[in-house]
Amino acid sequence: DTEVTQTPKHLVMGMTNKKSLKCEQHMGHRAMYWYKQKAKKPPELMFVYSYEKLSINESVPSRFSPECPNSSLLNLHLHALQPEDSALYLCASSRDRSNEKLFFGSGTQLSVL
Amino acid sequence: KQEVTQIPAALSVPEGENLVLNCSFTDSAIYNLQWFRQDPGKGLTSLLLIQSSQREQTSGRLNASLDKSSGRSTLYIAASQPGDSATYLCAVGGSSNAGGTSYGKLTFGQGTILTVHP
Numbered sequence: 224d225t226e227v228t229q230t231p232k233h234l235v236m237g238m239t240n241k242k243s244l245k246c247e248q249h250m251g252h253r254a255m256y257w258y259k260q261k262a263k264k265p266p267e268l269m270f271v272y273s274y275e276k277l278s279i280n281e282s283v284p285s286r287f288s289p290e291c292p293n294s295s296l297l298n299l300h301l302h303a304l305q306p307e308d309s310a311l312y313l314c315a316s317s318r319d320r321s322n323e324k325l326f327f328g329s330g331t332q333l334s335v336l
Numbered sequence: 337k338q339e340v341t342q343i344p345a346a347l348s349v350p351e352g353e354n355l356v357l358n359c360s361f362t363d364s365a366i367y368n369l370q371w372f373r374q375d376p377g378k379g380l381t382s383l384l385l386i387q388s389s390q391r392e393q394t395s396g397r398l399n400a401s402l403d404k405s406s407g408r409s410t411l412y413i414a415a416s417q418p419g420d421s422a423t424y425l426c427a428v429g430g431s432s433n434a435g436g437t438s439y440g441k442l443t444f445g446q447g448t449i450l451t452v453h454p
Contacts, residue, residue: 227379229379265425265444265445265446266425266444267444268441268442271441313379323368323385324370325370325380327372327379327380327381329379330377
């Protein structure tokens with residue numbers, strides 16, 4: 224299994240809602256990542272987890288809260304988002320934090336109204 | 337701060353042509369370099385990964401080279417097909433030697449939008 228599975232594929236939420244994005248991999252990878260991608264732009268790194276510990280936070284606003292419950296799962300909790308947070312949110316994993324061959328999920332397309 | 341530039345921004349070619357996509361980066365203290373493909377509204381697929389000690393990698397019709405000292409990489413696509421149409425992204429992996437703060441980070445270029453028409 225070489226897949227990274229993200230759910231949901233599409234999400235529409237209001238600015239007062241709380242929602243969560245989920246990511247799962249069963250490749251035994253110990254590094255997992257959240258990226259944000261705006262239309263026609265490259266992905267921007269948000270968070271890196273290495274061995275279930277947060278190792279990089281790219282100064283992301285606190286309305287985004289990552290969580291890594293175990294080595295296979297990665298969540299991104301969303302609260303009080305702004306319309307400018309609308310984007311494609313991509314999860315990725317790699318064997319370790321060295322970015323050896325990243326595997327990306329197909330993403331969650333988020334719209335904040 | 338690492339900056340990655342890709343040229344050209346867009347490329348349209350007839351089927352069967354050989355083509356070259358270019359990527360340049362400002363900080364040569366890299367751990368590796370990857371080329372990705374992205375189809376519209378989809379995630380990224382890793383095409384080739386070159387370690388900083390390597391000069392090139394090949395997979396099928398794809399060949400990627402790396403010249404770390406000059407801060408350049410090229411992706412060569414042979415005998416292009418309409419199915420190759422996508423956005424191609426170059427990404428540089430930060431080195432653990434760079435103070436430890438860039439290790440684990442990928443810096444992406446803006447991408448090259450490739451269209452191969454029949």
